Amino acid sequence: MNAVTNQATRTAVSVTGLRKAYGEKVVLDGVDLTIGEGEVFALLGPNGAGKTTIVRILSTLIPADAGKATVMGFNLRGEAGAVRRVIGVTGQFSAVDDLLTGEENLVLMGRLLHLRATERRARATELLERFDLVEAARQTPATYSGGMKRRLDLAMTLMGWPRLIFLDEPTTGLDPRSRQTMWQVIRELVREGVTIVLTTQYLEEADHLADRIAVLDHGRIVAEGTPEELKRRIPGAHIRLRFADSASLAEAARLMPEGTRDDEELVLRVPNERGIRSLRDVLARLGDDVAVEDLSIHTPDLDDVFFAVTGSASKEKSQ
Amino acid sequence: MSALTIAAQDSATMLWREIKHSIRLLRLLIVSAILVPVVMLLLFDYILGGTLGHGLGDVARGAPYVDYLVPGILVMTVAGGCGPTAINVSMDMTGGFVDRIRTMAVTRGALLAGHVGVSVLRMLVATAAVTGVALLLGFRPKASIADWFAVVGIVAAFSFALAWLSAAIGLVTKSVAGANGSTLPLSFLLPFLSSTFVPADSMPAGVRWFAANQPFTAVVDSLRALLTGAPVGDSAYLALAWCAAIALAGYLWSQAAFRPRSPMTRRIWSKGDPGS
Numbered sequence: 001m002n003a004v005t006n007q008a009t010r011t012a013v014s015v016t017g018l019r020k021a022y023g024e025k026v027v028l029d030g031v032d033l034t035i036g037e038g039e040v041f042a043l044l045g046p047n048g049a050g051k052t053t054i055v056r057i058l059s060t061l062i063p064a065d066a067g068k069a070t071v072m073g074f075n076l077r078g079e080a081g082a083v084r085r086v087i088g089v090t091g092q093f094s095a096v097d098d099l100l101t102g103e104e105n106l107v108l109m110g111r112l113l114h115l116r117a118t119e120r121r122a123r124a125t126e127l128l129e130r131f132d133l134v135e136a137a138r139q140t141p142a143t144y145s146g147g148m149k150r151r152l153d154l155a156m157t158l159m160g161w162p163r164l165i166f167l168d169e170p171t172t173g174l175d176p177r178s179r180q181t182m183w184q185v186i187r188e189l190v191r192e193g194v195t196i197v198l199t200t201q202y203l204e205e206a207d208h209l210a211d212r213i214a215v216l217d218h219g220r221i222v223a224e225g226t227p228e229e230l231k232r233r234i235p236g237a238h239i240r241l242r243f244a245d246s247a248s249l250a251e252a253a254r255l256m257p258e259g260t261r262d263d264e265e266l267v268l269r270v271p272n273e274r275g276i277r278s279l280r281d282v283l284a285r286l287g288d289d290v291a292v293e294d295l296s297i298h299t300p301d302l303d304d305v306f307f308a309v310t311g312s313a314s315k316e317k318s319q
Numbered sequence: 320m321s322a323l324t325i326a327a328q329d330s331a332t333m334l335w336r337e338i339k340h341s342i343r344l345l346r347l348l349i350v351s352a353i354l355v356p357v358v359m360l361l362l363f364d365y366i367l368g369g370t371l372g373h374g375l376g377d378v379a380r381g382a383p384y385v386d387y388l389v390p391g392i393l394v395m396t397v398a399g400g401c402g403p404t405a406i407n408v409s410m411d412m413t414g415g416f417v418d419r420i421r422t423m424a425v426t427r428g429a430l431l432a433g434h435v436g437v438s439v440l441r442m443l444v445a446t447a448a449v450t451g452v453a454l455l456l457g458f459r460p461k462a463s464i465a466d467w468f469a470v471v472g473i474v475a476a477f478s479f480a481l482a483w484l485s486a487a488i489g490l491v492t493k494s495v496a497g498a499n500g501s502t503l504p505l506s507f508l509l510p511f512l513s514s515t516f517v518p519a520d521s522m523p524a525g526v527r528w529f530a531a532n533q534p535f536t537a538v539v540d541s542l543r544a545l546l547t548g549a550p551v552g553d554s555a556y557l558a559l560a561w562c563a564a565i566a567l568a569g570y571l572w573s574q575a576a577f578r579p580r581s582p583m584t585r586r587i588w589s590k591g592d593p594g595s
Contacts (some may be wrong), residue, residue, distance in 0.1 A: 059422045060421070060422060061418060061421055061422060072336065081424055084422055084423055084424045085424050087422065088422075089418075089419070089422040091415055091418060091419070093414075093415045094415065095414065095415030095416055095418060095419040097336070097416060098345070098414075099339065099340045099343045100336070100339055100340075102344075104339065108332065109423075111332040111335070112323065112327075112329065112420065112423055112425050113424075114328065129391055140343070156419075160423075194350055
């Protein structure tokens with residue numbers, strides 16, 4: 001995150017008007033993005049939003065139908081070779097070689113990156129240690145856990161010291177502990193100044209890791225900003241009061257007209273802009289006469305943002 | 320480094336990778352590449368060989384059926400290597416490895432060069448092993464040193480041709496199981512519909528013309544002539560011409576199928592799309 005302020009002037013990825021369709025199905029419908037060097041940028045969205053397609057286009061795997069894109073200053077059209085020399089990609093589906101040992105997988109990458117023999121051995125050893133794979137180095141990935149495979153996959157991506165890394169759903173399918181380890185690894189990369197573009201369906205993950213987030217829905221970016229900015233965009237902070245009967249709800253609503261009432265759930269939501277002070281105020285106004293069944297304080301998280309900015313399909317999910 | 324040096328280096332890396340793969344799968348390969356042809360040899364020689372040899376007029380020719388059979392078994396051994404090659408290529412296509420190297424500055428043709436190179440190597444090793452077993456079982460070739468060189472040359476050329484064809488099959492099939500199934504006509508059907516076990520002119524009229532004129536027959540006949548000391552005539556050239564034609568077709572098919580936007584492989588490339 002320091003890196004952002006240091007290198008804010010340098011652009012890692014610049015995309016304008018990116019479009020992609022498969023037959024009738026429009027996958028990307030005019031995407032604009034600017035990602036700074038050293039930044040962690042998260043593409044957040046449900047399945048089918050177009051996240052992976054953006055990664056596949058930016059990593060030179062597939063061409064866009066329209067739009068301009070540069071990666072680390074190189075044009076995707078015409079300078080794909082130069083782009084490939086500075087990026088690393090860890091896909092959604094693990095691309096480790098199951099018949100080679102962990103160490104051989106890294107050496108294979110080193111060879112394909114044309115590193116000298118001493119250099120690739122040193123780098124492989126370093127990465128095995130860093131990703132806690134030393135003991136498994138001489139075993140094939142068949143014996144690895146899901147988390148170990150992902151770590152090996154990422155280590156392979158790092159063999160050539162890429163300056164920009166694409167991580168396509170790096171923790172999908174991992175157990176909570178492996179996810180924590182993966183997050184740790186990603187944070188370390190950030191400290192080294194590597195630019196990271198990550199896709200995720202997990203709001204929590206984007207919130208934890210990303211400097212900036214673009215929310216993607218149906219091939220369009222529907223919101224963009226820092227996690228804080230996005231949270232500020234929606235009026236989410238409130239105190240939620242639940243009552244035993246509609247009479248109590250009506251009484252409370254009369255005392256606090258600024259609240260929104262939900263007669264079905266017997267709930268009153270009172271805006272909470274001043275934290276504890278608002279809470280004390282609400283309790284004082286309720287007095288002893290209105291019986292409150294349940295009280296909870298709700299701070300907006302990215303879920304609120306997500307559901308606020310994405311389409312109807314996502315709203316159904318929230319209910 | 321020049322582009323050519325890098326291309327050579329990348330191909331060498333892919334060869335190294337495929338050799339490692341073959342070593343890891345050694346037991347499986349020994350069974351499929353050596354044991355299966357040996358069992359065919361035993362079945363046809365010991366179980367069916369008496370009658371077949373009698374029908375071919377062995378006694379009159381003074382040569383046992385095994386001498387007729389072995390050249391055909393060698394060709395079958397080469398063809399038996401098609402399955403593993405197609406499977407390995409298909410695994411790389413479906414398993415994410417191709418995607419990975421496409422995002423790296425790796426020479427485009429290196430991966431297939433590695434697959435084809437090691438495929439030829441496996442076929443040659445298997446053919447040598449099966450020849451050794453055949454010699455133990457009483458195969459008595461009458462080939463001169465020069466004939467043996469010609470035999471090795473034709474076997475290598477046929478291996479090269481089938482390796483490219485198998486690579487193409489591996490590229491266009493959508494699954495590993497499909498890759499295996501699609502090579503069965505090559506490794507099983509075509510040998511039977513050729514002069515591998517019996518002469519083509521002994522077959523029913525419907526298949527006779529096909530059997531007499533298909534590439535397996537050309538290759539088997541040339542090897543048989545060289546190994547039994549019979550006049551070779553033009554059969555060796557015909558065999559080599561077939562090999563060149565198949566290799567070229569397999570190569571061009573592979574190149575076309577390996578292009579990312581090829582309609583042949585679009586389903587694989589767009590696997591994650593329209594995706595998350």
